[in-house]
Amino acid sequence: MKSTIASIALALLVQAVGPTHAYEKNGKHFINWDAHEFPIVDHWNWHRPFPDHGEPPMGFETKCNVVKKFHARNYRLGDLRNGEDHPLYPFSDAIQRHIAGRTYPGSWDGVDHGGMQRDLLMMDWRELPVYVRQWIEREEMKRPDRDDGRQWRFMVFQKKPKKSGATATAPLKAIPTEGADVSTWTLPEVSDRDKVVFFAPGQLYPILPLFNAKGGGKCEDSFSDLSRYVPAAKDDSVVAWPFEHSKPDREHGKAEVYFKIRAEHVLESDHGRDRRLMWDMLMRNARRTERKHTRAEREAGRDILGAPERDEL
Structure with missing residues (x-):
């Protein structure tokens, strides 16, 4: 089921993300290579909130x-x-x-x-x-x-x-x-x-x-x-x-x-709100399906072991 959730996320991401450009008009693209070569402090919780190409955050x-x-x-x-x-x-x-x-x-x-x-x-x-x-x-x-x-x-x-x-x-x-x-x-x-x-x-x-x-x-x-x-x-x-x-x-x-x-x-944006609501619905449905699947596996396991049903206890 985790793969299903990941597939949904990937599909939405592919739809939303366009080609990457640079901030500057001359096409210069800034990369802080130190972030790839050295460790990050343990307490760090900040991340770039918008795309590289200068557009607003998605949605x-x-x-x-x-x-x-x-x-x-x-x-x-x-x-x-x-x-x-x-x-x-x-x-x-x-x-x-x-x-x-x-x-x-x-x-x-x-x-x-x-x-x-x-x-x-x-x-x-x-x-x-x-x-x-x-x-x-x-x-x-x-x-x-x-x-x-x-x-x-x-x-x-x-x-x-x-x-x-x-x-x-x-x-x-x-x-x-x-x-x-x-x-x-x-x-x-x-x-x-x-x-x-x-x-x-x-x-x-x-x-x-x-x-x-x-x-x-x-x-x-x-x-x-x-x-x-x-x-x-x-x-x-x-x-x-x-x-x-x-x-x-x-x-x-x-x-x-x-x-x-x-x-x-x-x-x-209206489009972003629609996408967020759709994502929330897909995630709720995915979690609901995962719970059903887990219950079915437990019940199947009890049947195999000959365990009595809850009503029989």
Whole structure:
């Protein structure tokens, strides 16, 4: 019966999936080969929610669609030990203390290069969209460390002081006010232009729509509302994915990279709803048939063994 269910799924898939194209007009097709060559972190539960060729998820229509490009510097954990001349030096000790004992969130697509090869992104605070900055301030900087907070968090630092050899001691945090709600805690008075943020690529995935919200037109309200954001498309929801990113040219000492995020507010189409209802009906019928088949096999087994029927017990 499992083969029957698989056959139904394959038939529907063949009907629904068209030829695969690329996102870009020049025909470039992005593949993150690292996802095929390295393991994925154990806790990873994010997957591309739409086809490669830029169409909406199968069975859905796009209410609004925004693609944005961002720039960062891509280092590895091993770079934290590269000495005073390295750009990471002023933050190295503080970062290592902060991530000690915490779970790595994963690189792009959840890839885990392992150990000192793990990716660490660096961005100027002002390069983050306003909704992302507000989320980090509210959910990271104004939150005390939680007992279950065993995963990396966004680390915001004041940039390297002018004094030679000075180093950061810890990420910037809000100043607690005893008895007051954390939302009222005071953030350090550091200018936006003087702040920098570090994070693993995997930390982007839970808040991807926030990157595309500002200036998103009719999408802004839905992209800024993370309660609409889901890993897999459903009616009247938001899906997003970093569908392309570059790699640093480490051979020439260049850490600059870019990444592109696509976010969509989708609505289930009439055709998609019909297909989903048909699929639900086929699955119900398949399960019903499987139960009947199982009962028939049990009854046949009792007959062969000469076991008394239930009514005779």
